[in-house]
Amino acid sequence: MATIHAIPLARILGRAEKTKFTYLKGFGQNVEFGYYSWLVRDGTHNILVDAGATAEQAIHVWGRPPDTVEHVQTLEEGLAAHGLRIEDIGRVILTHLHMDHIAHIHRFGAAEKIVQRREWTFASQPQPIDRYYDPSFIDGLEFTMIDGDRQITENVGVLFTPGHTPGGQSVWVRTQRGVGVITGFCCIHENFGGCDCGPAVPELTIPGIHQNAMDAYDSMLKVWNAADFVVANHDAKYILENEVS
Template identity: 30%
Template sequence: MKIIEFNERGQQVESESRSITPSSGTSFLAKSPSIPSRPKVSVSAGVELHMFQTGTLRTRKHNIKMNQGEEMWEIPVPWYLLKHPMGNVVIDGGNAAEVAIDKRAHWGDVVDTYDPHMGLKENCVEQCRSVGVEPEDVRYVVMSHLHLDHTGAVGRFRNAQHIVQRAEYDYAFNPQWFAAGGYIRADFDRPGLNWKFLGGEMTDNFDLFGDDVIKMIFTPGHSPGHQSFLITLPKTGPILLTIDAAYTMDHFENKALPGFLTSAQDAANSVAKLRRIAERTGAKVIAGHDMRQWEGMLHAPKSFYA
């Protein structure tokens, strides 16, 4: 196996792999990030953002908005496909396909708190096919973080390089007790995957294609290595995918904290950072699990943003 890195000219190059051994003993490819700025070009024509949903989660309100009630809420589980002339990008992937088959067997007792409802065809592989993208056509799988409702794409696209924050990858293998339920190791502990690790503030605003279409923004707090995404489209303009840095627009507007986080201080700082970006760019802000907002979006496979 090879690791793809970026040289000083921003070009992708192959280097020899080296293995690390997580606590399970499974070998993973790893390399500390050293990613220079890449040459800037104009936003590419022919770029499309497709917004999919792998069902819903049913949970108590206080699990979404800290200390705010016991009533049941139903929230969407989104993921995103970015079609780009330089390669297709899957962002997260929602729930794993196994959840639709036997959710308790795959997630365990987590389903007593976050109850997934998902159809057999509501997985990222089948949904990619619905817009003409086969598994071998995906170049990158980009992970906001490795929580169980985001890891549906890991290992499903055999030609894809997987990009994640190194802090998130390491934490997922050894989470603190209060966060352990958020990680399903079977989803990401997969041998032979081609991983690329980003380095927090050192690689902040990493521009995947060098054309400003997709930038990765380090936003810890919900998890130690969470990242959000600034997508810039030729016609629509900038879209800010907060992912779980802001579950809902109430989080983004400083009216609530998420019900699940590893650092309240980091979470608040990350929202402040995203608010500055939105103000500077004029981006449309899309929260991670806001049902009211989600219902008003253009949904794949019927529609997309260009």
């Protein structure tokens, strides 16, 4: 069995911004969320899911008010808590290529970098209306490009989950708790309603930021049906609860 560990890097207070996560719900409501990388350990395989973002980036690149941003730890500190260094990571699975998920990707020179081909194609020449991409973040990098669902190790694989972005992928991990899925679309647990995974008619709310609403819903349903538990990739709970499984 594998394990999932949250590596929180920054805490953000979104003033009146909840609807950026919960489409057409939560207007005018505050939302606390985090920037993360996720450490997945499957035997001798040390896998990082997403390459994070920083508090400094939030302030100086995206213009967030400094009093709404809190630095939590560096990526090195987060990995050191598990006895690891940057060079100990053998694979980085990128759920998508928005800037807040790839800030540190250039630091993993020796690691295999796995991304959906459709995501890389769009991110390399994004439409100007989508300001969450910056091609300079991925310039000069070599990627393992895949198409669709793929098993990565014995207990880890990816699900193709577009909608939030053209080529998003979520990461399933077989753990002692069951199959956990780290979402490849930006969400909080409220997106999945108040129920545990399993009901035939789930209470799903798609991400407020999306390129295709219908695909986003279908992808959420795919995650719901695959998971025993969902790891919502921006939920603030993991800032304190680092051990996911």
